[in-house]
Amino acid sequence: MFRISRFAAQAQSQRRLVLAKGSSIRLFSAVKDSVLSILFCDVQKREWQQRIRNIGIFAHIDAGKTTTTERMLYYAGIVRKPGNVDDGDTVTDFLQEERDRGITIQSAAISFPWKTSIINLIDTPGHVDFSVEVERCLRVLDGGIAVLDGVAGVEAQTETVWEQANRYKLPRLLYVNKLDRVGADFEHSLKMVEERLGSQCLRLQLPYIENDDFIGVADVVRKTFIRFAGDEAGSFKEEPLPAVMQEATDKAHAELLERLADADETFGDWFLEGKTEEMEAPRNVLQAIRRVLIRNAHAKDFSLTPVFCGSSLKNKGIQQLLDGVDALLPSPLEVGLPDIYHYVNKQLVATPYLECLHPDKKVAGSAALAKFLKKDPLILYAFKLQHSSQGMIVFARVYKGTVKSKATLFNTRTRRPEKVLRIMQVSADHTESLDEAYEGQIIALLGLNAVRTGDTLTSAAADFTLEPIRVLAPVFTVNVEAENQAELSKLEKVLKVMTLEDPSLVYENDEESGQLLLSGMGELHLEILQQRLKREFGLEAYYSKMRVNYRESVGEAIELDGQVDRRINNRDYSVKVGMEVEPCDAEANEVLTEKNKFNRDGVRMNDEVEAALREGLNSCLSRGPILGYTMTHTRIRLDPEACQWDLQTPPVVLQAAVIACWNAEIRKHKTLLLEPMMKYEATISSKAMGNVVTDLTSKRRGEVKEVTTTEMGSSKRSQIHAIVPLAEMIGYSSVIRVLTGGENSYSLTFDSYAEVPDDVVERVKRGC
Known part of the structure; x- marks a missing residue:
């Protein structure tokens, strides 16, 4: 949220900035509830x-x-x-x-x-x-x-x-x-x-x-x-x-x-x-x-x-x-312009802006991209959203060109135009309208209701994006129960807005339990969200104890085969599916389909079929076989030569066949439960070092990597570096407070996912 208090917007005195000979910017004293305004005289935009x-x-x-x-x-x-x-x-x-x-x-x-x-x-x-x-x-x-x-x-x-x-x-x-x-x-x-x-x-x-x-x-x-x-x-x-x-x-x-x-x-x-x-x-x-x-x-x-x-x-x-x-x-x-992200052979690749001006004949679409960029288009990047009484405010950086009020911008993600109703300089709860904004400015825009964090906005239709923002998957989840159905509906509406503002916050309705699940980056993240829901929106709800978001993966390369028979509109369809699943080193899962390949019956996988199959494969990876957690570090590939369906088979049946094959076969093979491991760093009195290390290693499955001690005046302070499972650190703040007598500072940052020991897997399954 980009704002400051009203008082901060009141300039103490008139100041003058000499920018060049014969030109200046004057900063005038602000009247009550107004923002510091900048008046350009003879200064050229550059x-x-x-x-x-x-x-x-x-x-x-x-x-x-x-x-x-x-x-x-x-x-x-x-x-x-x-x-x-x-x-x-x-x-x-x-x-x-x-x-x-x-x-x-x-x-x-x-x-x-x-x-x-x-x-x-x-x-x-x-x-x-x-x-x-x-x-x-x-x-x-x-x-x-x-x-x-x-x-x-x-x-x-x-x-x-x-x-x-x-x-x-x-x-x-x-x-x-x-x-x-x-x-x-x-x-x-x-x-x-x-x-x-x-x-x-x-x-x-x-x-x-x-x-x-x-x-x-x-x-x-x-x-x-x-x-x-x-x-x-x-x-x-x-x-x-x-x-x-x-x-x-x-x-x-x-x-x-x-x-x-x-x-x-x-x-x-x-x-x-x-x-x-x-x-x-x-x-x-x-x-x-x-x-x-x-x-x-x-x-x-x-x-x-x-x-x-x-x-x-x-x-x-x-x-x-x-x-x-x-x-x-x-x-x-x-600083120059950021890299341009565009698809080359189905892969999203980054290319320096200047290189994009010279098309590569071997790359489809590069000539059209170069032609577009040579027209010196307007390019903005939306990096933050904030809800207001006037609608959603989009904070954006202008990278190229001049954006004017009432301008129509093209969203390269949705591939649809949207009209800017107002350009603003925002200071606290006061806004100052601008007629236009130039390259290098960070501004707020009203009217762009379909824009999301990370969207690229241009002056005309274009097939590229600027570098997306990386958002790590949340590691903690709580169950949320509202007092009644009316409160639940209100809660869902508020959470929809808050998740647009904060991409690291996720909420969903669990299909099995029917409960509302709220996930965030840590205990503090979710605690503050709960306080805001109560303070700002008057929403009372029951929140369960926080639990860790585990992940699942496969332990070896496996092949899955299955057959699904469905009757739709008085017609029977039979689909055979074959897929290969294996571990991979990539942070994200890899879903591989081969468009335009032919199955065993000689039916070509066109765009519609390929999209349905890909959606089915992604659905498989969204729910693992052990406890239903998302799969990670997994590569899944549909094998066209092991698949069989006829030309009239609806895509929805193909998608269902892929999911049914996964659900029926994956449990027959070795799969892994993974837990988030955290880099732990604490600075404490050296007198308490032994107690803290013992607690980490004997009670929290921690592995101490390094302990250093430094002189601080007449006392000594120890710094402990360790790797610990996140599941063992819930409520740790109160524990370390007791161990150190309150003289401590510690932090946890995500390191990696690691396989959960067998005895702990059973404990997790029991919900202990």
Whole structure:
């Protein structure tokens, strides 16, 4: 949900951003309940786009993302006073559940000026249960800030979001936060980045801590010292380097120039030519870092990461971090267009946009695609939906062209047109209408009722899509019982809307039990949903205990054969079906049919027949033979030579035959029950380490991979890495609280599916 509080939309004072000689953007003071408006004067659209920074803040939970965002808004003049997570008055955490728990649940966006840039910032959740929020936001951003807890260093969710950012080619800055805290270790944190994230750190700042007081940073680029006053205003002054920081700064400066000489062609030439003065000029250094970040991101090379440091809570280092965003992260124009996804020989493949402009005669449809793209069409990507009293709001990124109000857009998934009724800039519960939006803008649209998360919208009919958003299958399920039929109907309607908003949430009616099943990414995910249903919609319901979503698979390659006889409209049909089933390594199942092949009776598998058979095979994989869980890591292939039916056989009979064959034969063969295994990471007092490890290994079938201990002032903290079955971790929060006396933080992130031991399978079957 992309909104901010009304107060955040009130500008403190009139500001002026000089963008180019003779042109400017004026930011006017807002009147009550209005949003900060931007008035363009002489600025050309391209010049404006060059100054946009679409960025996200991502990190492990409690690393300080929201606090960092609050300080940014404060120093940009958007709020009179920075909010505090503990006080529940932050701008971007607006849900009551967020304020009650002190965590971010839904992504929140806000725009503000800084120097010559317009920063469109999205604060994302840090808890693993809300990873889809991070996923879809990173999908449409151009850069990011990875926030690291300077005490804990790299944590489990840090690795997860880092990989997500890698997948979407996001250039990023690293911000080491909380350096005011006892036990903070800047260099140890960077060592963890290099070892666990595989990226070399470009130290642009070095912290100076004196008597446990974080008093300033050395600016490695300029070789000066920034001393923090530590007041709410975030005052600082630039001074010559203290003698104690000289050696470390010189070493970091030399290392920075050396790494840039290896990574940047211009810098490399200067290095070989001995042009030291050019290499050491701060402007040249920053430009080289920017070039490297942008070029490497295009190549999916994230081996170098610029590093800043500070303490957001203590108002130290935020302005310098914003300067880094302004100077180093790319504009939409520098990022370029995303890959085009289209079908080649029935396979969805990604092709760089520019390559699509040159058709391949061997690939059907490539000429039509190239012709369409050469017309410079409008291309948008819908990455989030939000229900409102006005209808469904679609949040979209404009990748190419200009979208205007009342425009008709073509949905490449539904292959149908829809009309935009309104284009909006959204701030909290206030919207500001726009006549049009340009490349690089993130906007909200009304009127597109058939659009879903991940849809591609164009100005005319087209046969392609942009990269879809990855949504992991939910791992927890609860049964939901409403008080009466009227409440059940209302509940189903609300859940339909909420599952459109949140693709990681799934609900269905179980055919066997007749119960409503609600599935989500974790205990917290489902707990918060239950609270929202009650608070926002007044829906009271009974929820069962949470249970794990297992998966099923085959243990070996098998062949299934069956025959079905059906009588429809006074005519008898006999269908024989043969299929091959085997394990596969792919994350998703593989369903293979061979269109235009002939069965044993010489009947060709045309489009209609092939579609019916494929639907039947997918239905087979949706329900395994052991406990009815979805099959995974399974390849299923229909063997035309083992099939038999005549030309008049209706497709519905073919589909039923496939399902009947599966149901009758699969139980005769070896199948496996699989359970989700989680990467477990906990930071606890070393005194409690033995109790926690014993509990994991003896009571929860856990396998401890590594235990490390670090000094934190006068105490020691242990970090435990393990792999544990999710089924054994239900209600674990209260257990570890007792084991550690409340001094702990832990996280679970999905690792893989593994076969359930035989004794546990029997326990699961009994519902224990």
